[in-house]
Amino acid sequence: MPDTLSVTFAALADPTRRAILARLADGEASVKELAAPFSMSGPAISKHLKVLERAGLVSRGRDAQWRPRRLEAAPLREVAEWAETYRRFWDASFAKLDAYLDHLKQKEQDDGHRA
Amino acid sequence: MATALEPGVTRLGTPSDREVRITRAFDAPRRLVWAAWTSPEHQREWLTGPPGWTLPVVEDDFRPGGKWRRVWRKEDGEEMEMTGVNRVVNPPEKLVSTERWGPEWPETVNTLEFIEENGRTVVTLTILYPSKEARDAALQTGMKEGMDIGFVRLEEYLRKLA
Numbered sequence: 234m235p236d237t238l239s240v241t242f243a244a245l246a247d248p249t250r251r252a253i254l255a256r257l258a259d260g261e262a263s264v265k266e267l268a269a270p271f272s273m274s275g276p277a278i279s280k281h282l283k284v285l286e287r288a289g290l291v292s293r294g295r296d297a298q299w300r301p302r303r304l305e306a307a308p309l310r311e312v313a314e315w316a317e318t319y320r321r322f323w324d325a326s327f328a329k330l331d332a333y334l335d336h337l338k339q340k341e342q343d344d345g346h347r348a
Numbered sequence: 349m350a351t352a353l354e355p356g357v358t359r360l361g362t363p364s365d366r367e368v369r370i371t372r373a374f375d376a377p378r379r380l381v382w383a384a385w386t387s388p389e390h391q392r393e394w395l396t397g398p399p400g401w402t403l404p405v406v407e408d409d410f411r412p413g414g415k416w417r418r419v420w421r422k423e424d425g426e427e428m429e430m431t432g433v434n435r436v437v438n439p440p441e442k443l444v445s446t447e448r449w450g451p452e453w454p455e456t457v458n459t460l461e462f463i464e465e466n467g468r469t470v471v472t473l474t475i476l477y478p479s480k481e482a483r484d485a486a487l488q489t490g491m492k493e494g495m496d497i498g499f500v501r502l503e504e505y506l507r508k509l510a
Binding site for chain 2: 243322325326329330332333335337
C-alpha cells in the first residue's frame with residue numbers, strides 16, 4: 234500500500250489532472266463539463282478522474298443523474314503545507330547558520346585558534 | 349567544478365528526473381560548517397526553520413547506519429517530526445542520509461556535500477525522491493515558484509478555505 238502523500242503527489246503530477254482540479258476549485262462540474270476544455274475522449278477524462286478519486290482529491294455528488302464531481306481540498310492542503318514548510322525551512326535555517334558560523338569563527342579567534 | 353557562489357544566496361536546480369539540488373555558500377571554512385551541521389548541540393542553534401519554531405529534540409548518531417530524529421515545535425504547540433538514517437559519513441566532505449516527515453510522507457535520500465573554496469564552503473544538498481512524479485509535485489507545490497498557473501489557482505483557493 235503506497236502512503237497517502239505519494240498517491241497525492243502522483244495524482245498531481247499530470248497537467249490535465251491539475252487543470253481538472255483547478256476547474257473544480259471554481260465549483261462542482263459534470264464529467265462532460267470537465268472534458269470540454271480538452272481535446273480528449275470521455276473515457277480518457279474518466280480515467281484521470283478515477284486517479285483523482287482514488288487519491289481522495291475528487292468526490293462524486295449525490296445527484297444520481299448528473300453525478301457532479303467536486304474538489305476535496307484536504308489532501309491538497311497537506312501537500313501545499315509540506316512543500317511550503319520545506320522551502321521556508323531551509324531559507325530560514327541557512328540564514329541562521331550564517332550567523333552561527335560567524336559566532337563560531339569569532340569564538341575560535343578569541344580562543345587563539347585552539348580549535 | 350562548483351562555480352563561484354555568493355554567500356547568502358540559495359540556489360535550486362534539478363540535476364535529474366528524480367532529484368532536487370539546493371546549493372548555498374557559507375563564508376566559513378569547511379571544518380566549521382561540517383561541525384555546525386553534524387552535532388546535535390550545534391544543530392539546535394540554527395536548524396530551527398521558520399521564525400516561531402524551535403528544535404527541542406535532536407538525536408543524531410553520526411555513525412554509518414545511525415538513526416537521527418528531530419522534533420520542531422511552534423509557539424502555538426504544533427509539532428513536526430523528521431526521522432532518518434545516516435548512511436554515509438565522510439567528514440568533512442560528505443553525508444548521505446534518508447529523510448522522512450512522519451510515517452505518511454515519501455522517504456527521500458539526501459546527499460550533503462561540502463566543498464571549500466578560498467575559505468568559503470559551498471554546501472550542496474541533493475534530494476532524491478522515490479519517483480519523478482513525487483519530485484515534480486514537490487517542485488510544483490512551492491519549492492520553485494510560478495511553474496504552474498493551475499496549481500497557483502488551487503493554492504489561492506486553499507488559502508480561502510484555511
